[in-house]
Amino acid sequence: MKSIADIKAIRDKMQSEIILRDSDETNEIRVVVGMATCGISAGARPVFNTLIDEVAKRKLTNVKVTRTGCLGMCKLEPIVEVFVPNQEKVTYVHVNSEKAMDIIVNHIVNGNVCKDYLIKDED
Amino acid sequence: MRELSLNILDIAENSFKAEATEIEIVVKADANFLTISVIDNGVGMDEEFLKRVTDPFTTSRTTRKVGMGIPLIKMQAELCEGSFDIQSTKWVGTTLTASFKTNHIDRPPLGDIAETIVSLIADLKGAELTFRYELEGEEPFVLSTKEVKEELGDTIPIDTPDVLIFIKDLIKENIKLSIGGFSL
Numbered sequence: 216m217k218s219i220a221d222i223k224a225i226r227d228k229m230q231s232e233i234i235l236r237d238s239d240e241t242n243e244i245r246v247v248v249g250m251a252t253c254g255i256s257a258g259a260r261p262v263f264n265t266l267i268d269e270v271a272k273r274k275l276t277n278v279k280v281t282r283t284g285c286l287g288m289c290k291l292e293p294i295v296e297v298f299v300p301n302q303e304k305v306t307y308v309h310v311n312s313e314k315a316m317d318i319i320v321n322h323i324v325n326g327n328v329c330k331d332y333l334i335k336d337e338d
Numbered sequence: 339m340r341e342l343s344l345n346i347l348d349i350a351e352n353s354f355k356a357e358a359t360e361i362e363i364v365v366k367a368d369a370n371f372l373t374i375s376v377i378d379n380g381v382g383m384d385e386e387f388l389k390r391v392t393d394p395f396t397t398s399r400t401t402r403k404v405g406m407g408i409p410l411i412k413m414q415a416e417l418c419e420g421s422f423d424i425q426s427t428k429w430v431g432t433t434l435t436a437s438f439k440t441n442h443i444d445r446p447p448l449g450d451i452a453e454t455i456v457s458l459i460a461d462l463k464g465a466e467l468t469f470r471y472e473l474e475g476e477e478p479f480v481l482s483t484k485e486v487k488e489e490l491g492d493t494i495p496i497d498t499p500d501v502l503i504f505i506k507d508l509i510k511e512n513i514k515l516s517i518g519g520f521s522l
Contacts (some may be wrong), residue, residue: 271499
């Protein structure tokens with residue numbers, strides 16, 4: 216069974232990667248998930264955790280996943296906003312775990328916005 | 339909300355909004371009751387706001403005129419023959435407690451509490467979080483972000499994805515999700 220002391224192994228493993236991380240601050244990509252009551256009840260928590268898992272798996276050290284409150288479009292939740300430096304904000308709606316994975320691969324890693332997941336006219 | 343863990347995430351979000359620097363989430367269970375408490379030292383509420391905080395047409399948000407978080411958990415607790423209480427003092431903090439009859443047919447499962455705690459730790463917004471999990475007859479499990487940060491030292495932030503995944507596994511491995519034959 217894991218104990219809190221086991222975290223030292225992770226610390227030691229990561230210490231070597233730190234210099235890289237520090238120099239990357241201005242290139243930070245922010246992925247923001249709406250996590251008010253509306254977002255949470257629509258399924259924002261698994262989306263948030265999928266994003267964290269994918270960022271860890273792909274070692275995307277310049278990506279930060281954060282929470283925010285109600286974005287004012289409750290019926291479109293779960294909503295994920297992506298902020299890439301020097302680019303316009305992209306808002307994804309009705310996101311689920313699968314779409315979250317696509318957003319990481321296509322948008323964050325390869326720079327292609329997932330157009331199918333944007334707000335549509337009928338929304 | 340399909341899981342009580344989602345209610346916990348929702349309620350804890352209010353503590354961050356209240357600019358708390360210390361937030362404690364306690365889950366306690368015995369054969370009779372499952373009790374959830376969220377305790378913070380945030381800005382608190384004045385008496386007038388506290389009185390109407392369980393009304394769905396009271397909210398602190400500016401994007402909508404309804405706030406369902408507190409009414410939802412209160413309704414759920416009352417449906418499960420439990421109780422609901424919220425105490426708050428302006429500029430001191432807020433304590434919310436909701437209890438549910440453990441074996442009540444309408445009680446939602448506790449669900450993925452590890453995922454809830456990690457979702458909060460991923461973005462602490464300057465607060466420290468303590469999670470306590472106490473089952474009757476079991477050793478309590480306590481996770482505090484202060485303690486984790488001490489172990490990590492100054493170079494590795496607690497919101498690093500690898501650390502978050504470790505914490506999620508740590509919680510999952512150390513807590514038991516059933517009591518007296520009832521699954522929580």
